[in-house]
Amino acid sequence: MAQISIRNVTKRWGAVTGVKGFDLDIAEGEFLVLLGPSGCGKTTTMRMIAGLEDITEGEIWIGERKVNNLEPKDRDISMVFQSYGLYPNMSVYDNIRFPLKVRKIPKEEHHDRVMKAAEMVELGDFLDRRPAALSGGQRQRVALARAIVREPNAFLMDEPLSNLDAKLRVSTRAQIKNLHHTLKTTTIYVTHDQIEAMTLADRVVVMSQGLVQQVGTPTEIYDAPANTFVAGFIGSPAMNLVEGELKGGVFTAPKMRVEGLPTAHSGAVTLGFRAEDAMVLAPGEPLPEGAAGGTIEAPVYTMELLGEATMIAVRIGEAIASVKAAKDYRAEIGDPAHIGVPASICHLFDQATGERL
Incomplete structure (x- = not known):
């Protein structure tokens, strides 16, 4: 686990500003949700934390390390994407194990770590299957297990439930919340779904047009929206x-x-x-x-x-x-x-x- 500090971070592409002056400290073990409509800058912010996007201005710290110039593989984070990113020719077991091989974790540790991660997401009966033989919800659980097995400092999740139907979203959301309670790993979660944000987050960052509109607990944002954008975005129906x-x-x-x-x-x-x-x-x-x-x-x-x-x-x-x-x-x-x-x-x-x- 690690604290993550985002210090006045800005991302520009020429004359276009994707994120402007993002400044926030994320506590060790916190579940933070970046929430907003498409194009608001939430995924760009997460990609800068991951090292998949360069930072135009500002600094990002993970623990005691400034990571602006570190490669993604050196930041000790695990990512879960909207697309599951599984290897179709590998079994579920080998998909979960793959990060351990890449990071040259001693082989004698692999089996126990894979089984522990698989058990956390209830995949013990599916380890011999290929991804094509799994449902969408099961594939997303494989992606979660693959992130868990590394035991990283932080999880970054980019709309991981978007490809699931409504019933699976509810059950997988509950699983993610329970996993965070168990692992207590710092998590940054990107979504446009305010129900996901309200049910999962310790704190929510509401974004619009590259700017942070409000930061607070779900209750604070619901009960006292900072402006009409937040008021009109949070709630079902909205205010x-x-x-x-x-x-x-x-x-x-x-x-x-x-x-x-x-x-x-x-x-x-x-x-x-x-x-x-x-x-x-x-x-x-x-x-x-x-x-x-x-x-x-x-x-x-x-x-x-x-x-x-x-x-x-x-x-x-x-x-x-x-x-x-x-x-x-x-x-x-x-x-x-x-x-x-x-x-x-x-x-x-x-x-x-x-x-x-």
Whole structure:
């Protein structure tokens, strides 16, 4: 295990900047997730840590070593990619063993280390098979075992679950989390899937257009997004964001009014609230216990049955806002909806900059 320090790292290709001023210390044994949409710079950041991309500016340290000029093989890291990268002519056993041969680990250690890694990812019954005879989930587990067998200072994982179907993603995600709990190896994990980030990470780095937007625990990022980009990226569904005017603690927008907001700020703002925090009320029903806040009065735009709840959406100006109702709630498109929005659940952002107020 090792601490990894990324010190003001920038990557440019001519006039194009892929990553700008990335600065972060990753604790020994931490599971850090780089999260963002395609093209945000998360994979480029990981490739610079791995030594697969040159650094334009800044420094990267793994443990006590500055690794800017070290070859990937000398950085003592293991990588797991979206593509499994297995050797089709080798058995599962030999695929897992291969890194030990390359690194000239004494042969007498090979068998025990391969069996230990295979057992961790439940591959003991498949060691004689070739990759072609395995499912996608099993192949990814071979790739994980091949990374584990080296016992590296750090794991780097680049969207390792992207090629798996939804059910396999859930089970493999659980396996990765359990492996990290067992091995306690420093891990950097790249994904565009915010559910993976929220369930796996000790800390999440949200990126957009090469810049770090926010760093924090999953709870911190969910409960207090730093800006409208983070608010709109995290959550399923994402946070509702409604543009309007704020004056004297009262927010107004088409079909929406919320009172009692604890701020002296005035002017154009974006108000955010999460679908599960608002509530569908009966016509004329007040907020619970006279809580400060307000309502949205708008026709139902769409309705989705989720099993454990019903999701309805309404249009507020240019925004479409989603609200979770009880699982037995039913309405037709166009029916009037009466939605309660307590002031305590609201987030306010500067409309011009998107930054949290």
